[in-house]
Amino acid sequence: MFGLQVAVAGLLICGLGACVPTGVAQQAASSQPLNASVSDFGTSFIFDPPPICPRCIETELGFLSLEDGRYTPAVVTVAPFSTHTDFSVLVNILESESSDSHRVTHFGNRFDFVIRQQLVQKGGFLLTAAPRGTVFVRSIDGGRAGASLAPQYSKGSNLIGANFTWTAAAGASASNPRSDFVDSYDWFHTFDHRGTTTFLGFQHEDSSRHNTVATEIGLELPFRNGQVELAMQQLNLNVDPQWQFQARVIVNWGKVFHRE
Numbered sequence: 001m002f003g004l005q006v007a008v009a010g011l012l013i014c015g016l017g018a019c020v021p022t023g024v025a026q027q028a029a030s031s032q033p034l035n036a037s038v039s040d041f042g043t044s045f046i047f048d049p050p051p052i053c054p055r056c057i058e059t060e061l062g063f064l065s066l067e068d069g070r071y072t073p074a075v076v077t078v079a080p081f082s083t084h085t086d087f088s089v090l091v092n093i094l095e096s097e098s099s100d101s102h103r104v105t106h107f108g109n110r111f112d113f114v115i116r117q118q119l120v121q122k123g124g125f126l127l128t129a130a131p132r133g134t135v136f137v138r139s140i141d142g143g144r145a146g147a148s149l150a151p152q153y154s155k156g157s158n159l160i161g162a163n164f165t166w167t168a169a170a171g172a173s174a175s176n177p178r179s180d181f182v183d184s185y186d187w188f189h190t191f192d193h194r195g196t197t198t199f200l201g202f203q204h205e206d207s208s209r210h211n212t213v214a215t216e217i218g219l220e221l222p223f224r225n226g227q228v229e230l231a232m233q234q235l236n237l238n239v240d241p242q243w244q245f246q247a248r249v250i251v252n253w254g255k256v257f258h259r260e
Helices: none
Strands: 056-066 069-078 085-099 102-106 110-122 125-136 143-155 158-170 179-190 197-207 211-223 226-235 242-255
Touching: 125 158
Parallel strands: none
Antiparallel strands: 056 069, 056 242, 069 085, 085 102, 085 110, 110 125, 125 143, 143 158, 158 179, 179 197, 197 211, 211 226, 226 242
C-alpha cells in the first residue's frame, strides 16, 4: 500500500468555502493512511495549489479507513503574511491498527511540514511550489525532505490539476525508502453555484521499494466557510488492490493575523 511510502503531497483548499471560486480544485490528499505525503490535506490525490487567504487559518479533521486500519488525520494551515504563502502541519491524531488479532491505538508516528508558495497565475493557469519535510517520532529513524510542483488549469466548471512530488530519506530503512516520486492527476467538475464538486483521479508512485498505481472518485459538499469531502480510492492496483475510504471536514476560520 501507499502507506509505507513517504511522498506525495496533498494540501488544504484555498480558504474553503470562504474564498474558493467555482471549479477550483481541492487540496488533495495522498493515497496513504498516514499523512506521509503532504497528501493528507483533503481527500483527493492532489493538493489544491492556491495558498489559503492571507492572514487566515484553516483546519482539517478527518476519518480514514484502509483494510483493518482506522486513522484520524488532522491538518492546521496558517498564512501569517500578506503574500501568497502558507504553512501547514499534518499529523494523525489517532492510529488504530490490528496486529496478531490485537488492535493497537496510539498517536501518529510522524509530523509533516509543508510550505506552499504560489509562483505563477495567469488566466485559468496556476503553478505552486511546495517544499516539505517529515519528522518521525516513533518506530522509524530519520526523516524525509523534498518538494512538490503543482500546476492546475480551470475553465468554466471544469478543472484539471496535477502534483509531482519527490522526497528523499535522511536515514533510509525498510520503512523509509531512499527516494520516492509520486505523480498524481485529478479532474474536478462543479455542478452548481454553491460549489458542489465531484472528482476523478489517478496516481502513480515509483520508489526505491516499489512501483504502484491507484485510482479514486470523490465528492465535495460546501458549507459556509468550509466543506465536507468524501472519497473512495483503490490502491496498489498492479500489486495487491486495497480499498481506502475517507471523510474530511475543512474549515477556514478567516483572518486571525492582524497588523496593529
